[in-house]
Amino acid sequence: MADRKSFLLRLDPAVHDALAHWAADELRSTNAQIDYLLREALRQAGRLPAGAVGPRPRGRPKADS
Template identity: 90%
Template sequence: MPDRKSFLLRLDPAVHDALARWAADELRSTNAQIDFLLREALRQAGRLPSGATGPRRRGRPRNDEPAEP
């Protein structure tokens, strides 16, 4: 998988808490929830680049899958 970019995101504490609760309900990290929501919004707006890689798979990799670097 290609390298992922990181950046600082400043959020209102109440918004962060709501995202964290939503992420917990979906069994995701807060970071993964934000990534999911951004991808979904881009897809719905028709702006998701065709070359964008999908989100990482959940859980442990199967034994027959190559390990990610």
């Protein structure tokens, strides 16, 4: 998997709670929800880089047989 950058994000507690609830509704982690929303905003604005690696597929990885 490609390396990921990590950084500190300060959020208003009410915004964090709303994001966490939204993420739970869509069966994502809060981090994955933020990543999804940022990618969607970039895509809609025409600013998502062509080489941007998408998120990992949801669910468990397939077992090697």
